Amino acid sequence: MERTEEFSRPAADEHGSDPSHGAAEHGKARAAFRAMDEGTAADWQIIGGEYRAFAKGLPDRVLAHLKLLDGDFGGFPVCRLEHSLQTATRAHRDGRNEEYVVMALLHDIGDTLGSYNHPEVAAAILKPFVSEEVHWICQNHGAFQGYYYFHFLGMDRDVREQFRNHPHFEACRLFCEKYDQAAFDPDYDSEPLEFFEPMVRRVMARPRVSLYAAAMEDA
Numbered sequence: 001m002e003r004t005e006e007f008s009r010p011a012a013d014e015h016g017s018d019p020s021h022g023a024a025e026h027g028k029a030r031a032a033f034r035a036m037d038e039g040t041a042a043d044w045q046i047i048g049g050e051y052r053a054f055a056k057g058l059p060d061r062v063l064a065h066l067k068l069l070d071g072d073f074g075g076f077p078v079c080r081l082e083h084s085l086q087t088a089t090r091a092h093r094d095g096r097n098e099e100y101v102v103m104a105l106l107h108d109i110g111d112t113l114g115s116y117n118h119p120e121v122a123a124a125i126l127k128p129f130v131s132e133e134v135h136w137i138c139q140n141h142g143a144f145q146g147y148y149y150f151h152f153l154g155m156d157r158d159v160r161e162q163f164r165n166h167p168h169f170e171a172c173r174l175f176c177e178k179y180d181q182a183a184f185d186p187d188y189d190s191e192p193l194e195f196f197e198p199m200v201r202r203v204m205a206r207p208r209v210s211l212y213a214a215a216m217e218d219a
């Protein structure tokens with residue numbers, strides 16, 4: 001599959017800056033302050049309205065970013081998007097609930113920008129929308145997944161043992177055993193991204209835990 005990008009960016013000059021300062025934004029109201037300590041209620045009414053609209057676009061940005069994993073094999077038998085779809089499909093067919101399936105779909109989304117700590121990127125994106133257990137599974141899946149390959153790279157496959165007495169140890173161990181480590185089969189009939197799209201939208205419809213949750217309440 002070919003890599004697809006759905007991000008649209010304004011034309012940049014030779015210095016990489018946008019000479020139009022965002023032509024699409026032209027004509028929209030903007031706050032008047034030059035430093036936040038000059039801000040007024042009117043300023044923040046403008047920004048708050050923009051924030052609510054922007055935040056509601058999160059599922060679109062997440063789905064677009066997942067597509068960046070398409071065609072990215074990194075030596076594996078399947079590309080990172082197929083691995084993500086297969087992990088989520090296996091979890092769904094095993095009867096896991098929606099937030100778990102969405103976690104399975106997103107668990108490696110941080111590979112692009114979090115090359116040295118990818119589980120934490122996905123966990124941070126999911127944190128406002130999922131249970132503490134599902135968040136913990138995502139955040140720590142790297143250590144548990146290592147059981148299946150760290151010893152081939154001169155690393156300790158038992159690094160997950162540091163969490164042995166944690167209440168979510170078994171849940172994370174099962175995620176890796178049943179879904180993540182098993183999701184590299186090129187012949188598996190994974191559901192397409194479109195199948196999971198409504199789930200992503202429902203799970204991300206409203207944050208449960210966020211410093212900014214109150215700002216979304218009248219949205």
Ligand SMILES: [Fe+2]
Nearest residue numbers: 107108141142
């Ligand atoms: Fe991972």
Ligand SMILES: [Fe+2]
Nearest residue numbers: 083107108180
């Ligand atoms: Fe994975």
